[in-house]
Structure formats: C-alpha cells, structure tokens
Amino acid sequence: MTYNGTIYRPPVEANTFLLPVTEGCTHNSCTFCNMYQDIPFRMLSLSEVEEYLQEVEKIYGRYCEKIQRVYLVGADPFALSADRLLERIRLIKKYLPNTKVITMYARTDNIASKSDEDLKRLQEAGVDDLYIxxxxxxxxxxxxxxxxxxxxxxxxxxxxxxxxxxxxxxxxxxxxxxxxxxxxxxxxxxxxxxxxxxxxxxxxxxxxxxxxxxxxxxxxxxxxxxxxxxxxxxxxxxxxxxxxxxxxxxxxxxxxxxxxxxxxxxxxxxxxxxxxxxxxxxxxxxxxxxxxxxxx
Ligand code: SF4
Incomplete structure (x- = not known):
C-alpha cells in the first residue's frame, strides 16, 4: 500500500496496532494546523485495507491473534459512514480475530452525521475511545x-x-x-x-x-x-x-x-x-x- 502523508496518532496509542483507513482531514482548515495541508482527504478502498491486512498476516502470522486493539489512521476516519466503518471492522476481525477495541480520531461533525442507531451499531462492533x-x-x-x-x-x-x-x-x-x-x-x-x-x-x-x-x-x-x-x-x-x-x-x-x-x-x-x-x-x-x- 502507498500511503500519502505522515501518520499521526495520539501518543497514548504508541503500542497499538495502526491500520491506515483514510488520508488527510475532511476539514483541513483549522488556523493552527498544518499537519495535512498538502494531503487531500481520501478514503482507502476496502481492497487496499484488505491488501494491507493480508501483508500483516503474512509477516506476523500467529502474532496477529494477540492483537486486541486497533487504531484507525487518519485525521478523522470517523467521517466514514457507519456502514463503511462496519465493512472495515469486519475485515479487521477476519485478519485480527481477537480485536476488541477499534479507536480513531473523530471530529464533532463526524459524530453529528451519524444516527443514534449508527452509534449503537458501531459500539457493538467495538468502536471505543474516540479521540476528539x-x-x-x-x-x-x-x-x-x-x-x-x-x-x-x-x-x-x-x-x-x-x-x-x-x-x-x-x-x-x-x-x-x-x-x-x-x-x-x-x-x-x-x-x-x-x-x-x-x-x-x-x-x-x-x-x-x-x-x-x-x-x-x-x-x-x-x-x-x-x-x-x-x-x-x-x-x-x-x-x-x-x-x-x-x-x-x-x-x-x-x-x-x-x-x-x-x-x-x-x-x-x-x-x-x-x-x-x-x-x-x-x-x-x-x-x-x-x-x-x-x-x-
Ligand atoms: S481537524 Fe484536526 S487535523 Fe483537521 S485541520 Fe483541524 S486540527 Fe488539523
């Protein structure tokens, strides 16, 4: 997979498995921020995500069973619709079967765009500890x-x-x-x-x-x-x-x-x-x- 831009993650997730899911930021215009200035927002396709997970499986083998927490990379991957996030979570669980928590950055407007039912479905799938x-x-x-x-x-x-x-x-x-x-x-x-x-x-x-x-x-x-x-x-x-x-x-x-x-x-x-x-x-x-x- 070719990933455009620098990968930023919260410092407290230093030991978490990182999975690229989006590039850039949907907003990209806070006056103090230059992290994604030249990187347009892009959602990685399901096949790109699967290809990455296949590579991880090939390299790490049975170690993949030890992974319980996954951090989705990008400025605000929670911008993806609940259905798209759930498709990616299904893939994660196919390759990292013991995953319990899926965490990521989320903007307030990413949450607003989801219904209460969407949020509940995501919670049941393991989404937790969103960084706001x-x-x-x-x-x-x-x-x-x-x-x-x-x-x-x-x-x-x-x-x-x-x-x-x-x-x-x-x-x-x-x-x-x-x-x-x-x-x-x-x-x-x-x-x-x-x-x-x-x-x-x-x-x-x-x-x-x-x-x-x-x-x-x-x-x-x-x-x-x-x-x-x-x-x-x-x-x-x-x-x-x-x-x-x-x-x-x-x-x-x-x-x-x-x-x-x-x-x-x-x-x-x-x-x-x-x-x-x-x-x-x-x-x-x-x-x-x-x-x-x-x-x-
Ligand atoms: S939402 Fe975050 S990543 Fe996006 S421009 Fe603002 S501070 Fe930067």
Whole structure:
C-alpha cells in the first residue's frame, strides 16, 4: 500500500496496532494546523485495507491473534459512514480475530452525521475511545480557530456518544484564547469536560507552526499569544476545575513545558503542585519556549 502523508496518532496509542483507513482531514482548515495541508482527504478502498491486512498476516502470522486493539489512521476516519466503518471492522476481525477495541480520531461533525442507531451499531462492533479535538470550551475562540464546530456542538455530540456507550478521550489545547483570556478559557473548558465526562484528557500547547494562518495572524498582530506562564496558569485553573475522579489526565506532549500525568482521583493534587512550582519558581524565559516552535 502507498500511503500519502505522515501518520499521526495520539501518543497514548504508541503500542497499538495502526491500520491506515483514510488520508488527510475532511476539514483541513483549522488556523493552527498544518499537519495535512498538502494531503487531500481520501478514503482507502476496502481492497487496499484488505491488501494491507493480508501483508500483516503474512509477516506476523500467529502474532496477529494477540492483537486486541486497533487504531484507525487518519485525521478523522470517523467521517466514514457507519456502514463503511462496519465493512472495515469486519475485515479487521477476519485478519485480527481477537480485536476488541477499534479507536480513531473523530471530529464533532463526524459524530453529528451519524444516527443514534449508527452509534449503537458501531459500539457493538467495538468502536471505543474516540479521540476528539475539543480544544477549548469557548465558542468564539473555536470560531476564531476555524475549528468548524462550537463547544456547544461538542457537548451535544459527546453526550450522544456517552448514551451509545462509546467512550471518548478529549484533546484540549492551552493558549487558544490568546493573551489575557487563559483563565476564562480554563473555566469554560473544565465546565464542558465535567459535563461530557471523558475517559482521558490530553493536553497540548498551541503553537504557531510555520505556514499556518495563526502564524500569519501573530505576525500581523491580529492574535496576541499568551505567554508560557499564562498557559501554565490556564492549565492549573483547568485541572483544578475538573471533577472527573476516574479520568486520566495526560500532559506529556512535546509542546507542554511541564510534564505531568495521572488519574485525577489519585494524582490531581501532585499535578497541581507541580504546575504551581513552575509558575511561582521557574524563570519565565526558561519555560517560554513553545509558542514559536516551527514544527513538531
Ligand atoms: S486540527 Fe484536526 S481537524 Fe483541524 S485541520 Fe488539523 S487535523 Fe483537521
């Protein structure tokens, strides 16, 4: 199989079997993102997927029976209709018969395009732990980022996932609201997350990658980025506001200046303390390094 573009997957899926299913992103116009700029969205055909799985079977033989979790590659493979996803899941189970969980990135509008019955069928087939780019809880900020959906849309669609029994892992980004609005953003994001009850929260820090619209906005003075200290204050306020004891909080992204992770029930206070130590004691010039990073 020839695959166009870089394969991105959530860091917490580092040990999961990756199966290419789509290329590119259906939206491809968030102002901060350049991951799929030159890659048009394409659904790989069933025969391409089967060919890949046959190759895997040939190389790994009986090891395929050990695989229980499969990550579908692409920016938003959940854009495929439920029927198309189910066709691909049937193939996965033919070649990897002990697969229990199928996970992937999903945009809020991918969920909206499916009926409750579709979601239930997908859940019964093993779809779980969808990764959702929530980014932040403020509608106007999401609009400025051209995310293509609002926080209210995310609330509505994640509650539908919960009702169907499909768990989700939410990606939140620090600094989206710019200078001076981090705490407001943190409170709105914590409120949203408490309502939609994710299994995991993954934090990263917004960065103006070269060639993005955000980079141009910053150069033109149209967007004032938050300092790294403000980002950490936002993260602390967000974390403090979370009431999700069983949720796993993960902030180990290369763009996160303070690396913390843990189950909130057990490690929330230690994580808050680590953020406070950095905010109060670390020289800002040492941590102020992420907002102009050119690439990942
Ligand atoms: S952030 Fe996600 S949804 Fe937005 S353009 Fe990039 S890949 Fe697509």
């Amino acid at each position: 780019g929530v980014e932040c809880g403020l509608n106007d900020v999401l609009e400025n980022l051209n995310k293509g959906y609002s926080a209210d849309d995310t609330r509505e669609q994640c509650l539908r996932l919960n009702a169907a029994g499909i768990g989700h892992c939410d990606l939140l980004m620090l600094g989206t609201a710019g200078k001076g609005r981090g705490l407001e953003c943190a409170r709105a994001s914590a409120k949203l997350e408490n309502e939609i009850q994710p299994r995991k929260i993954l934090i990263n820090t917004m960065s103006a990658f070269v060639g993005t619209e955000l980079d141009e906005e910053i150069k033109a003075g149209a967007f004032l980025p938050a300092s790294e200290k403000e980002n950490l204050e936002e993260e602390r306020e967000f974390l403090a506001g979370l009431d999700l004891p069983d949720c796993y909080f993960w902030a180990l992204h290369p763009l996160d200046s303070v690396k913390i992770d843990g189950i909130l029930r057990e490690e929330k206070q230690q994580m808050l303390d680590a953020l406070t130590r950095s905010i109060e004691h670390v020289n800002e010039s040492r941590i102020n390094r992420t907002s102009r990073v050119g690439t990942l």
